[in-house]
Amino acid sequence: MEEQATGASACSYFCKMDIIQLKHINKRYDDGFIALKDINLKIESGKFYSLLGPSGSGKSTILRIIAGFTQPTEGEVWFDGKNITDLDPAKRQINTVFQNYALFPHLNVFENVAFGLKIKKLPLSQIKPKVKDALHMVRLDGYANREISELSGGQQQRVAIARAIVNEPKVLLLDESLSALDKRLRKEMQFELRAIQKKLGITFIFVTHDQEEALSMSDEIFVLNDGKIQQNGSPVDIYDEPINDFVARFIGESNLLPGRMIQDYEVEFANHHFQCADAGMKANEKVEVVIRPEDLDIVAPEKGKLVATAQTQLFLGDHFEIKAIDTDENEWLIHSTNGCQLNERIGLYFDPEDIHVMRQHESQADFDARLESYEGEESNDE
Amino acid sequence: MKKRQVLAKTYLLLVLIILYIPIFYLIYFSFSSGKDMNQFKSFTWAHYQALFQDNRLLAIFLETILLALLSSLIATVIGTMGALAISMVRKKSQQKVLLSLNNVLMVSPDVIIGASFLIFFTALGIGLNFGSVLLSHIAFSIPIVVLMVLPRLNEFDYALVDAARDLGASSYQVFTKVMLPALIPGIATGLFMALTYSLDDFAVTFFVTGNGFSTLSVEIYSRARQGIDLEVNALSTVMFLFVLLLVGIYYFITARKNKKTRKGLGGLIK
Numbered sequence: 001m002e003e004q005a006t007g008a009s010a011c012s013y014f015c016k017m018d019i020i021q022l023k024h025i026n027k028r029y030d031d032g033f034i035a036l037k038d039i040n041l042k043i044e045s046g047k048f049y050s051l052l053g054p055s056g057s058g059k060s061t062i063l064r065i066i067a068g069f070t071q072p073t074e075g076e077v078w079f080d081g082k083n084i085t086d087l088d089p090a091k092r093q094i095n096t097v098f099q100n101y102a103l104f105p106h107l108n109v110f111e112n113v114a115f116g117l118k119i120k121k122l123p124l125s126q127i128k129p130k131v132k133d134a135l136h137m138v139r140l141d142g143y144a145n146r147e148i149s150e151l152s153g154g155q156q157q158r159v160a161i162a163r164a165i166v167n168e169p170k171v172l173l174l175d176e177s178l179s180a181l182d183k184r185l186r187k188e189m190q191f192e193l194r195a196i197q198k199k200l201g202i203t204f205i206f207v208t209h210d211q212e213e214a215l216s217m218s219d220e221i222f223v224l225n226d227g228k229i230q231q232n233g234s235p236v237d238i239y240d241e242p243i244n245d246f247v248a249r250f251i252g253e254s255n256l257l258p259g260r261m262i263q264d265y266e267v268e269f270a271n272h273h274f275q276c277a278d279a280g281m282k283a284n285e286k287v288e289v290v291i292r293p294e295d296l297d298i299v300a301p302e303k304g305k306l307v308a309t310a311q312t313q314l315f316l317g318d319h320f321e322i323k324a325i326d327t328d329e330n331e332w333l334i335h336s337t338n339g340c341q342l343n344e345r346i347g348l349y350f351d352p353e354d355i356h357v358m359r360q361h362e363s364q365a366d367f368d369a370r371l372e373s374y375e376g377e378e379s380n381d382e
Numbered sequence: 383m384k385k386r387q388v389l390a391k392t393y394l395l396l397v398l399i400i401l402y403i404p405i406f407y408l409i410y411f412s413f414s415s416g417k418d419m420n421q422f423k424s425f426t427w428a429h430y431q432a433l434f435q436d437n438r439l440l441a442i443f444l445e446t447i448l449l450a451l452l453s454s455l456i457a458t459v460i461g462t463m464g465a466l467a468i469s470m471v472r473k474k475s476q477q478k479v480l481l482s483l484n485n486v487l488m489v490s491p492d493v494i495i496g497a498s499f500l501i502f503f504t505a506l507g508i509g510l511n512f513g514s515v516l517l518s519h520i521a522f523s524i525p526i527v528v529l530m531v532l533p534r535l536n537e538f539d540y541a542l543v544d545a546a547r548d549l550g551a552s553s554y555q556v557f558t559k560v561m562l563p564a565l566i567p568g569i570a571t572g573l574f575m576a577l578t579y580s581l582d583d584f585a586v587t588f589f590v591t592g593n594g595f596s597t598l599s600v601e602i603y604s605r606a607r608q609g610i611d612l613e614v615n616a617l618s619t620v621m622f623l624f625v626l627l628l629v630g631i632y633y634f635i636t637a638r639k640n641k642k643t644r645k646g647l648g649g650l651i652k
Contacts, residue, residue, distance in 0.1 A: 069544050090550045102545035106563040115559075116549035167549065 018078075019045040019170060019203055020066060025075035027061055027227075035061040037227045039075070045170070048197050048204045050214035053224030054250065059207045062224075063173050066205065067096050080170065095164035096173040100180060101156045103148045109135070109159055110144040116167040134166035137196060154185045161196065171203045178213060190217050211251045215239060223247050231364060243367050244358055248290045255296075255332055259289040259357070267357055270306060271328040278357040280370050288358045293335040295354035298322070304347020308332055310340050324348070405622060412615035419612070429616035439601065439617065445512070446581065446598045453519035454576035460520070461527025461576075462569055468528065469535040481532070487525045495522055496589030503590060510592030518590045519583065523576035530572035534565045574632050578625070 020043035027036040036058045043049055051059040064070035065077060068089030077085045084092060095116070103112050113134055117127045135141055138158035148156065157177065164172055174193070178186045194217050197204045208214050214221050215235040223230045223238060223246075231243040242248035245256055259269030264279035269289045281287065301307050308324035311331075322334040324346060332348060340346050362370075407419075412430070416423040433439060468484075471477045487495070499518045500510075508514055538561065546556045584599040591600055598621060605614050 067544075067548060069547070089544075089547045090552065094548075096545070096548045098541050098545055100539075100541060102539065102541040104542060104545070104560060104563075115546070115551075119550040119555060163549070 017045055018042045019080055020205075021076075021078040022062070022065070023076045023078065025062070025065060025072045025077070027058070027065065027070070028073045035227055036065075036072070039227075039229060041222060041229060041232070043171070043203060043205065045203055046201050047219040048194065048217055049206065050218040050221045051205065051207045051224060052209070052211060052214040052221050052251075053230075054209055057224040058227040059209075059224050060175060063096075063175050063205065063207050066171070067094055067173055068092050093169050094171045094173060095167050095169040096175065097157075097160045097164050097177045099176045101160040101177075103156055103159055103163070105148055107148070108144070109140070109146045109148065109151070112148065112159055113144075113163045113166050115163060120167075130166055131162075134162040137165065137199070138162045139192075153181055154189065157181065157189060161193075165196070165200060165202075169202065171205060172197075172200075174204060174206045176207055176209070178208070179210070186213070193217060215251070223250065225250070229364075231367075241356060241371060242290060242358065243362065243364060244360075245288050245290075248288075248356075248358070253293050253333055253335075255291045255293065257289045257291075257330060259287050261285045261287055261357070265352075267355060270326055270330050272306065274305065274355060275352045276355040276357060277353045277374060278355070278370075280373060281357070281359060286360065288360070290356040290358065291350055291354055293321070293333040294319075295350050296332065296334045296336070297349045298334060298336050298338055298340055299347040299349045301345045301347040304349050306332075306348040308346055308348055310342055310344050310346055313339060313342060315339070408615050409619045409622065412612060412619045414612065417612070419615075429612045430620075432613050433616045433620070436613070442596055442598055442601050443620075445595070449512070449516060449519060449597065450577050450580040453516055453523055453580045454573050457520045457523030457576045458527050458569060458573045461524045461572055462531050462565065464524060465528045465531035465535055465568075468532060484525045484528050487522070488529065492522075492583070492585035493589075496586040499586065500589040510590055510595075512595045514590045514592070515587055515595060515597065518586050519580045522583070522586060523579055526575045526579060527569075527572035530575060531565055531568040534568035538564050570635060574628070574635075578628060581625070581628075 020041075022039050022041045025036055025039040026034075028034050039058075039062060041062075051062055053059045061070060065072050068084075068087060072085065075085075076083055079092065079094070104115065107115070110131055113131045114127050117130060122130075131144065132141075135144060138161050140155065140158050140162065143151070143155065143159075148159070151159065157180075160177070178189050178193075181189060190213060193204070193206075206214070206217065215238075218235055220232060221235055221238050222232045225246050231238055231247050233241075238247065239252055242251060242254075248254045248256055257269045259267050261278075261281045261283065262268055262273060263283055264281075265276055267274055267276045267278065267287065267289060306326045308326040310322055310324045312323045314321045319335045319337055320339045322336060322340060324332045324334060326332060326348070334348070359367075359370075411419045411422065413425050413427070414422045415426040415428060464484075468477060468480050471480060496518070499514075499521070503510060503514050503517075508517075542560050542564075543556055546560045551559060582599060583597075584603060587597050587600055588603070591597065596604075598617070602614055602617060602621075605611055
């Protein structure tokens with residue numbers, strides 16, 4: 001680790017490096033509640049990360065530990081090659097956009113944004129252009145003299161971002177920063193945050209419980225539950241290849257069924273045998289099978305791999321959401337552009353690669369190795 | 383409906399008149415050239431002239447104001463720190479005990495507080511003079527300040543402290559740049575209340591004041607006991623006007639404060 005540390009400081013802008021590392025972080029609160037269990041993660045410079053999980057999963061605690069507001073019970077926080085576990089938050093090159101913005105109500109927009117620079121005792125002649133640039137970045141030109149109470153929620157959000165980025169941090173932390181906005185504004189801010197991150201080229205770590213938000217903005221997502229990192233990877237990886245039933249359920253909608261591996265590339269579930277793309281497991285190993293609702297096609301009963309009866313159907317604008325029960329009494333959720341009749345017998349069709357097989361208690365390393373082995377084989381076939 | 387409104391207004395007016403008549407009666411006779419309050423003779427400023435030539439009284443007047451300013455300022459500093467300490471107590475039950483101890487001092491009769499101070503000072507051998515009065519005024523003003531500042535602290539958003547630390551502020555800067563501005567309205571109200579409590583206190587002061595020092599309330603009381611002197615009326619009038627001025631200032635400050643909070647609420651709703 002020490003070698004990495006010296007290497008890191010010599011590292012130029014273009015070289016990929018871990019700006020933040022959490023090593024074996026545990027957090028136990030005074031009342032005995034265990035918020036984090038052995039968290040290890042690496043954050044690379046210049047990327048957009050999301051910490052995604054339900055409330056109480058520990059995602060905000062991780063953010064507070066990185067910012068320095070909370071001390072870990074055990075473990076170390078490394079920043080830019082230095083151990084900063086005991087460093088005061090005021091001295092970290094990290095700034096935070098708080099959940100409810102935490103703007104200073106007695107100061108106007110300019111004074112809020114200038115707060116950090118004034119603390120650093122910069123002369124006003126330097127503060128003014130910096131504040132102006134930051135307000136321009138969040139598209140609030142001309143708002144400098146407004147009172148905070150005169151701003152809408154979206155504008156306050158922008159001020160909070162400007163107040164953080166004006167200090168030119170190496171890492172920006174965002175704690176559920178969009179959750180107070182209405183849906184339309186939230187979408188708009190998602191695009192904008194991503195644009196700001198690209199422009200500044202710094203690392204963003206975004207905490208959210210909204211999977212859609214995490215999927216649409218991030219380069220990489222850490223899915224958390226129960227104080228543990230469940231899975232990390234790109235949004236596509238996590239959506240297409242969830243590591244366990246929690247991730248499958250939490251991210252997107254899914255059909256989850258218990259199953260059994262018959263042999264490589266053959267799995268049994270819903271009382272049928274199917275060809276699949278997974279291998280490397282023991283024969284007869286109990287597994288869980290995920291099929292995403294949008295991967296199910298409605299076909300004529302004789303053409304389907306499974307036969308089911310449609311129970312309910314909702315029209316959701318761009319697709320139908322259909323619930324159907326197959327001959328083995330399993331319920332299936334189907335997203336399809338074609339509707340069907342209620343109580344109609346339908347066939348369900350899916351390709352072998354639409355079946356995603358999950359082993360029980362598989363570590364991320366084993367999981368990644370297993371998936372990689374398929375890819376290797378696929379390229380061999382070609 | 384209208385009849386009831388008229389009745390209600392008449393009642394209110396009657397109550398106000400009954401409350402204020404004694405004061406205006408007193409003020410009225412301060413301009414009488416007579417010797418007593420039995421009959422208004424003719425208009426005169428003579429009592430006021432006598433008042434302003436009475437060096438002893440002027441000294442007492444100035445000392446009373448000095449006492450009020452000093453005691454309220456010191457009580458505000460101590461009371462604000464006390465409120466901070468109470469709000470930092472983690473256990474809710476302990477916080478309640480502390481707050482109750484604070485409130486008991488507020489509601490206990492002045493006579494008891496005055497008597498206990500007298501016993502306390504004599505037991506410790508502290509002389510009864512300006513110092514003893516100042517100490518007791520500070521002591522009975524602190525709970526008021528605590529009570530005025532604490533609600534502000536309870537509604538204070540501690541995320542602002544994190545935000546300030548995040549932006550590089552030291553603990554001292556967090557306090558002066560973020561917490562203090564949020565507490566100022568409460569502190570100002572506390573200061574004002576302490577000021578008026580000190581100005582119009584009679585019972586406690588009566589116990590702890592010695593030969594050399596007296597406040598206006600005690601002086602007026604002892605003069606009134608010696609027999610009716612219209613100079614007392616003039617003195618009371620001056621004091622009444624002074625308090626009126628203070629109330630005016632207080633309303634001016636709170637009106638400005640309210641305007642700001644209303645603006646804040648508007649922003650929240652939006």
